[in-house]
Amino acid sequence: MNELWCGFxxxxxxxLSPSSLHQKVPNYDIKEMTVPEINYTGExxxxxxxxxxxxxxxxxxxxxxxxxxYPYRPEVHFRIGHANEQIWIVFNVREDHVLALRTATNxxxxxxxxxxxxxxxxxxxxxxxxxxxxxxxxxLGYGPDRGERKFIDPDKIESLIQTRSSLGSEPFEExxxxxxxxxxxxxxxxxxxxxxxxxxxxxxxxxxxxxCGDDTTRPHFLTWNPVGAPRPDYHQPDYFGKLVFE
Numbered sequence: 001m002n003e004l005w006c007g008f009x010x011x012x013x014x015x016l017s018p019s020s021l022h023q024k025v026p027n028y029d030i031k032e033m034t035v036p037e038i039n040y041t042g043e044x045x046x047x048x049x050x051x052x053x054x055x056x057x058x059x060x061x062x063x064x065x066x067x068x069x070y071p072y073r074p075e076v077h078f079r080i081g082h083a084n085e086q087i088w089i090v091f092n093v094r095e096d097h098v099l100a101l102r103t104a105t106n107x108x109x110x111x112x113x114x115x116x117x118x119x120x121x122x123x124x125x126x127x128x129x130x131x132x133x134x135x136x137x138x139x140l141g142y143g144p145d146r147g148e149r150k151f152i153d154p155d156k157i158e159s160l161i162q163t164r165s166s167l168g169s170e171p172f173e174e175x176x177x178x179x180x181x182x183x184x185x186x187x188x189x190x191x192x193x194x195x196x197x198x199x200x201x202x203x204x205x206x207x208x209x210x211x212c213g214d215d216t217t218r219p220h221f222l223t224w225n226p227v228g229a230p231r232p233d234y235h236q237p238d239y240f241g242k243l244v245f246e
Contacts (some may be wrong), residue, residue: 020191031225031241033060038083039199046164049184050090053079062115063209066225067232072096072218076211077162081198084243087187091115091204093134098181098216099174100134105154106141109133116210120237121195123206127237128152129181134181136163142194147233152191162186174216206240213246 029116040048050169062076074095098113110116112133122128129149132168138157141149166182189198209224212234221232225241 002046016117018109021195027089028224033080033241033243034058035243035245036081037246038081038088040083044084044086044088044162046162046186047186049088049186050182053088053090057081060209060224062209062222064226065221066223066229067221070221070232072220074211074213074220076222078115078209081089085189085200086152087185087189087200089117089185089187091132091183091185092180093211094178094180095174095213097173097174097176098134098179098214099213099216100137101171101173102133103118103135103139103171105137105138105157106134106151107137109137109139110168110212111215112129112152113181113213113216114139114211116212116234116238117185117187118210118234118240119196119205119243120240121136121192123204126146126194127240129235130161130184130185130187130192132163132185134165134167134183136165136183136185137170138163140191143187146233148195148212152193156191157195160191161187170219178218200245204246205245207243208234208236208240210234219228 020243022099038052057079059077076093100112102109102112109131114133117130118127125144129141140152140157143149164184166194211222227236227239229236
């Protein structure tokens with residue numbers, strides 16, 4: 001069958017032009033979130049961040065199942081705000097299996113119980129993937145897609161990013177039965193070293209939030225904004241939502 005007739009039958013059977021079948025899924029369900037500026041001055045105390053965010057920032061959920069092969073849905077919520085040129089995030093997780101083996105910066109934390117924050121601060125197609133396991137070990141890269149990631153210097157990550165977990169900082173094998181944990185993260189604007197100068201006040205960015213656990217007893221892949229990829233893949237900037245910083 002020649003190309004002309006093939007295109008004709010595709011149009012009749014699907015109602016779509018042949019070219020439209022090769023286009024990406026439209027971003028018709030892009031979420032938008034306001035990131036409040038937290039009323040706080042002075043040096044940040046990470047222990048105070050959860051209380052401050054609870055009082056001044058909205059609660060959001062990471063609860064979308066985009067891939068039916070992975071139906072398990074832990075309960076995951078987060079709050080986000082900014083102050084003193086820092087992004088503050090508190091993740092609260094309830095799940096049946098918690099794993100935290102990785103302790104080295106930029107190790108594959110996604111294999112543990114992991115929460116993630118991907119952000120394109122300049123909306124130029126280049127994004128940072130912050131991936132934190134349940135004890136706060138951090139993986140951070142930069143680039144335009146999965147295949148072109150550049151690790152951020154581990155020394156910079158360890159000196160600039162602060163994490164605090166309710167589970168402590170020591171690694172452990174999988175703990176089974178209902179588990180709850182909280183992770184607080186402070187991300188300074190300075191860590192976005194490929195996007196300077198960068199001011200958080202008034203910033204408009206693209207981002208998504210994730211929960212995963214590749215090596216846990218029940219692997220799962222949850223998102224805040226929908227992802228239209230055919231299989232689990234968080235490196236999908238076309239499906240990032242919108243963040244508007246006050």
